Amino acid sequence: MQGIGWAILTALGALLALAYYAFVVVPARLHRLHCDGLRAFARLIELRSGGRYGRVEPFLEWSKALASRLNLSLRERRQLELAIYLRDIGMVAIPYQTLHKRERLTEAERILLARHAEIGAAIVEQIPGLRQVAPIVRLHHVVYAEQPEAPLSAHLLSALEDCLPLIVAGELETALKTLQQGAGTRYHPLVVQAILSEVRAQGLSGRRDLARSAALWL
Amino acid sequence: MPCLPLCYMPKRRRFWLWSGLLGGAASLLLVVAGVPFVHQHQLGAFVAIVVLATAAELLLVRYPLRPEYPDRGVWLSVSTPVVVATILAYGWQFGVWLDAIVSLVAGLFTMHLKSTRARWVFVNTAQSILSAAAAGLVALLFHSVPTSVLSMQGIGALVAGLAAYMLVNTLLVSITIAIAESARLSWVLGQTLLCIPRDVLLMVPISTLIAVVLAVEGAFGLLGVLVPYLALRQAFVIWAHQQALYHQTIRSLGFLVQRAHPYTGGHLQRVARWARRVAERLGLPPERCELIYEAALLHDLGKTVLDERILNKPTRLTPEEWEQIKKHPQLGAEILSDTPFLSPIAPWIALHHERPDGKGYPFGLQGEQIPLEARLIAVVDAFDAMIGGEAPNQHRLHRRPLSVEEALKELERGAGTQFDPQVVQVFKQIVREWQQQEPLAGK
Numbered sequence: 117m118q119g120i121g122w123a124i125l126t127a128l129g130a131l132l133a134l135a136y137y138a139f140v141v142v143p144a145r146l147h148r149l150h151c152d153g154l155r156a157f158a159r160l161i162e163l164r165s166g167g168r169y170g171r172v173e174p175f176l177e178w179s180k181a182l183a184s185r186l187n188l189s190l191r192e193r194r195q196l197e198l199a200i201y202l203r204d205i206g207m208v209a210i211p212y213q214t215l216h217k218r219e220r221l222t223e224a225e226r227i228l229l230a231r232h233a234e235i236g237a238a239i240v241e242q243i244p245g246l247r248q249v250a251p252i253v254r255l256h257h258v259v260y261a262e263q264p265e266a267p268l269s270a271h272l273l274s275a276l277e278d279c280l281p282l283i284v285a286g287e288l289e290t291a292l293k294t295l296q297q298g299a300g301t302r303y304h305p306l307v308v309q310a311i312l313s314e315v316r317a318q319g320l321s322g323r324r325d326l327a328r329s330a331a332l333w334l
Numbered sequence: 335m336p337c338l339p340l341c342y343m344p345k346r347r348r349f350w351l352w353s354g355l356l357g358g359a360a361s362l363l364l365v366v367a368g369v370p371f372v373h374q375h376q377l378g379a380f381v382a383i384v385v386l387a388t389a390a391e392l393l394l395v396r397y398p399l400r401p402e403y404p405d406r407g408v409w410l411s412v413s414t415p416v417v418v419a420t421i422l423a424y425g426w427q428f429g430v431w432l433d434a435i436v437s438l439v440a441g442l443f444t445m446h447l448k449s450t451r452a453r454w455v456f457v458n459t460a461q462s463i464l465s466a467a468a469a470g471l472v473a474l475l476f477h478s479v480p481t482s483v484l485s486m487q488g489i490g491a492l493v494a495g496l497a498a499y500m501l502v503n504t505l506l507v508s509i510t511i512a513i514a515e516s517a518r519l520s521w522v523l524g525q526t527l528l529c530i531p532r533d534v535l536l537m538v539p540i541s542t543l544i545a546v547v548l549a550v551e552g553a554f555g556l557l558g559v560l561v562p563y564l565a566l567r568q569a570f571v572i573w574a575h576q577q578a579l580y581h582q583t584i585r586s587l588g589f590l591v592q593r594a595h596p597y598t599g600g601h602l603q604r605v606a607r608w609a610r611r612v613a614e615r616l617g618l619p620p621e622r623c624e625l626i627y628e629a630a631l632l633h634d635l636g637k638t639v640l641d642e643r644i645l646n647k648p649t650r651l652t653p654e655e656w657e658q659i660k661k662h663p664q665l666g667a668e669i670l671s672d673t674p675f676l677s678p679i680a681p682w683i684a685l686h687h688e689r690p691d692g693k694g695y696p697f698g699l700q701g702e703q704i705p706l707e708a709r710l711i712a713v714v715d716a717f718d719a720m721i722g723g724e725a726p727n728q729h730r731l732h733r734r735p736l737s738v739e740e741a742l743k744e745l746e747r748g749a750g751t752q753f754d755p756q757v758v759q760v761f762k763q764i765v766r767e768w769q770q771q772e773p774l775a776g777k
Contacts, residue, residue: 126539126542128543130538130539131539131540131543134536134539134569137569138569138572142569142572142573142576143572145576146572146575146576146579149576149579149675150579150583152673152674152675153579153583153673153675153676154583155672155673156583156587156669156670156672156673156676157587159668159669159671159672160635160638160639160669163639163665163668163669164638164639208638211642212640212641212642212643213641213643242586243582243586244582245575245578245579245582
């Protein structure tokens with residue numbers, strides 16, 4: 117009877133390990149594989165637009181921190197990451213000359229360029245494993261006052277699309293002012309709050325690092 | 335009448351001959367096994383096992399083998415642990431009959447639900463019977479069956495039985511796929527044999543549990559096996575999904591190229607198919623042939639980055655425009671370079687316009703400096719472009735499409751300078767075979 121007990125326990129232990137592997141480890145790896153595959157799409161857009169669109173690194177970095185501030189679930193965080201890679205995929209259908217135009221765009225060109233979100237969503241909808249990401253791609257330039265019910269991930273991307281280029285260019289004050297002015301109208305107030313908190317936290321840690329390095333020199 | 339070797343027979347006749355062989359051997363085995371006697375107290379257990387195994391057989395997972403056939407591939411069944419545990423608990427005859435009933439019932443269900451053809455149900459049932467018999471035979475070598483798994487010999491018999499089942503089943507399924515899909519047996523075996531150790535390792539715990547439960551608790555204990563069974567199935571689903579996802583990304587990238595530049599669609603797929611056939615004929619390993627297929631499918635990816643006014647220009651290109659076009663191989667490689675599972679094909683894409691005489695672009699490499707894969711794609715790409723496959727609806731004014739014969743002559747003329755002579759030779763043979771199979775080809 118003791119032998120039977122051990123055999124059952126061992127088999128159950130092995131199956132529990134298998135279940136953990138199947139339900140936890142493999143989905144995480146699967147997500148990473150998915151992201152690695154989509155990196156090529158983002159790179160394509162970046163190259164096609166001469167670096168104007170399709171950049172992912174600052175978006176990934178900021179969205180990671182902001183997703184935890186906004187309490188997004190693991191599923192929502194993964195979808196957000198996929199959407200970051202795919203958000204500008206519709207640019208593939210925008211004429212090369214419009215993407216590279218140095219002068220101010222005409223009204224017709226602006227409308228054409230704005231269609232990239234819809235075109236991108238239409239492309240993503242055709243890839244079975246990515247259909248759930250299509251709404252975020254479609255609404256990644258959403259205006260809060262027009263569609264407050266849009267997914268929070270889409271509101272987050274919309275705010276990041278406007279403020280990250282400014283932050284990366286070193287114009288932090290302008291970025292924060294834009295966000296604060298647009299809170300509740302252009303941008304989701306929760307998202308604005310999360311970004312402001314994150315900037316404050318990063319600023320504090322930045323000062324702490326400076327103090328630490330100064331202490332080392334002294 | 336002289337007896338033709340199997341490989342020279344028409345595909346349909348080959349398939350029926352193989353089905354007949356399988357069916358005959360399986361029927362003989364069932365006769366030898368006889369109808370196993372089921373005691374009244376074992377009847378409940380027997381019915382429960384049949385239900386569990388049939389459910390397991392019905393919840394199949396498809397594992398795609400080729401990117402261009404997402405709806406085809408190997409069907410993985412997780413009824414095997416149940417069958418092997420039954421062999422150990424009740425004897426090999428019991429196991430053989432269980433697998434026969436389960437495969438047939440599940441097959442008939444599948445036929446009804448998923449429009450599977452009757453001949454596949456027949457072939458699958460025969461394969462299952464032969465695999466179960468092999469498992470029983472190997473288990474007997476370790477221990478007399480029926481036996482308890484609660485000993486080293488018992489566990490050894492179970493693992494050996496599972497391995498034998500998987501090995502025989504994989505071999506038989508691979509031969510069937512090779513015949514039905516006209517694929518090389520070595521390629522199919524390369525795709526399927528490597529999975530056996532992993533699958534056996536997965537099945538050992540669940541098979542042990544079923545065998546123990548059958549010995550201790552009888553039929554009702556099998557309900558407790560349901561949860562671990564679902565975990566096992568989930569593992570299979572995720573693995574299959576992972577494989578499908580990889581293929582899906584490749585297809586989506588190809589689709590994207592096609593969408594941005596509609597005329598390249600058919601060209602890319604044709605070049606990819608030809609390239610894989612040449613690679614197989616050159617005797618390259620199966621996984622390298624697959625990579626060559628993917629590289630050929632994506633070889634013009636860099637063009638999506640270029641100005642479409644240059645790509646679609648019907649008149650002769652200016653030197654500046656040519657310089658732009660010449661960037662596309664490197665751009666394609668750059669797109670893929672950050673994606674780990676696609677990075678091996680990036681150098682082949684970057685160098686697919688190099689020439690053995692050093693007059694190619696972007697680097698002007700010579701002979702063996704250019705990877706074989708890039709030389710191979712160059713030949714196939716040039717052939718399809720020459721016969722007008724690259725832009726069938728918008729022939730450029732300065733370039734008329736050539737006939738197949740003219741294009742082959744061009745390849746021969748360029749062999750050694752523009753193209754790799756060995757690849758040209760092999761490709762020519764393949765085109766000749768294609769012309770024989772399809773007499774209207776290229777006319």
